[in-house]
Amino acid sequence: MERYSRQVLFAPIGEEGQKKLLSSHVFIVGAGALGCASAEMLARAGIGKITIIDRDYVDWSNLGRQQLYTEEDAKLKLPKAIAAKNHLERMNSSISVEGVVGDFSIELEGMMNGVDLIIDGTDNFETRFFINDLAMKYNIPWIHGAVVRSYGMSVSILPKKGPCLHCLLETIPSDGMTCDTVGVISPAVQMVASFQVAEALKYLVSGEVSEQLVSFDVWKREHSIVNVSSLKKSSCPSCGENPTYPYLSMENGLKTAVLCGRNTVQIRPQQKQEISLSSIRNRLKPVVGELKENPYLISFQVDGVQVVLFKDGRAFIHGTKEEERAKAIYQRYIGA
Ligand SMILES: [Zn+2]
Numbered sequence: 001m002e003r004y005s006r007q008v009l010f011a012p013i014g015e016e017g018q019k020k021l022l023s024s025h026v027f028i029v030g031a032g033a034l035g036c037a038s039a040e041m042l043a044r045a046g047i048g049k050i051t052i053i054d055r056d057y058v059d060w061s062n063l064g065r066q067q068l069y070t071e072e073d074a075k076l077k078l079p080k081a082i083a084a085k086n087h088l089e090r091m092n093s094s095i096s097v098e099g100v101v102g103d104f105s106i107e108l109e110g111m112m113n114g115v116d117l118i119i120d121g122t123d124n125f126e127t128r129f130f131i132n133d134l135a136m137k138y139n140i141p142w143i144h145g146a147v148v149r150s151y152g153m154s155v156s157i158l159p160k161k162g163p164c165l166h167c168l169l170e171t172i173p174s175d176g177m178t179c180d181t182v183g184v185i186s187p188a189v190q191m192v193a194s195f196q197v198a199e200a201l202k203y204l205v206s207g208e209v210s211e212q213l214v215s216f217d218v219w220k221r222e223h224s225i226v227n228v229s230s231l232k233k234s235s236c237p238s239c240g241e242n243p244t245y246p247y248l249s250m251e252n253g254l255k256t257a258v259l260c261g262r263n264t265v266q267i268r269p270q271q272k273q274e275i276s277l278s279s280i281r282n283r284l285k286p287v288v289g290e291l292k293e294n295p296y297l298i299s300f301q302v303d304g305v306q307v308v309l310f311k312d313g314r315a316f317i318h319g320t321k322e323e324e325r326a327k328a329i330y331q332r333y334i335g336a
Pocket of ligand 1: 005164232233240
């Protein structure tokens with residue numbers, strides 16, 4: 001227990017709390033910047049079991065803020081879940097760490113047994129709404145966190161008691177921006193992860209979480225706190241009286257299809273929608289290769305593929321037959 005002595009001295013945790021942490025299982029979805037920061041704090045705090053899932057591999061562009069990874073991981077293109085596990089085990093060999101290489105999917109349902117808490121380390125809302133339904137269905141609290149530029153936010157979701165992410169849909173700004181197109185700085189990541197992990201520790205030792213959505217901008221030194229306890233909706237399809245968990249059915253995800261003989265994957269959103277090509281073009285212009293457009297579509301090169309995006313939200317990802325890769329590119333540059 002010596003290694004946890006300072007944390008045990010912190011009265012709200014104490015020896016009893018530390019024992020609870022040592023017998024807890026935290027599931028981290030995403031091993032990007034947020035997932036790395038949360039995972040390191042949780043491992044050092046002595047969370048008995050940590051599972052971390054991620055679909056990506058370590059890239060040089062990750063090293064600026066994804067604190068678990070080294071140049072060696074990038075050279076080897078190691079899956080993030082594996083690299084994270086390796087480094088976490090070196091920080092604390094007395095806990096159990098599991099790294100899962102894969103995408104969020106219905107298979108996650110089989111991994112929820114014994115999970116005490118879920119941490120959001122993702123970078124897109126499609127995954128977050130999936131986590132939300134999963135958490136509601138299996139009655140597992142989860143801590144949402146999001147970060148772009150120097151701005152971040154966090155809110156804790158406690159099933160049955162408070163509102164879920166679905167209830168908060170109108171409260172949370174989600175304009176489709178992601179870190180890959182607008183940038184992000186490490187201090188903002190650390191701040192969000194700190195709020196998430198503090199809430200995680202609080203819940204694991206006391207069963208309680210805060211009822212506020214906190215957001216801040218570390219560059220401008222602004223912050224705001226909104227009480228969300230009254231925003232739970234009885235008609236919510238994820239946490240209301242007759243839940244249907246819409247995001248757990250694959251029908252609500254992005255639909256992918258490999259186009260025959262064209263080395264191309266088509267992605268289409270489930271719901272019909274009209275997107276603003278001009279705002280997407282303005283956002284993408286600084287970060288992608290040559291960008292062409294006409295009134296019906298925009299076309300650009302990125303990550304070794306050619307993306308053609310139509311006004312109805314459909315996209316062709318030319319240069320790959322890998323649906324997961326095409327989907328990841330779609331989510332990263334266009335948004336879910
Ligand atoms: Zn809800």
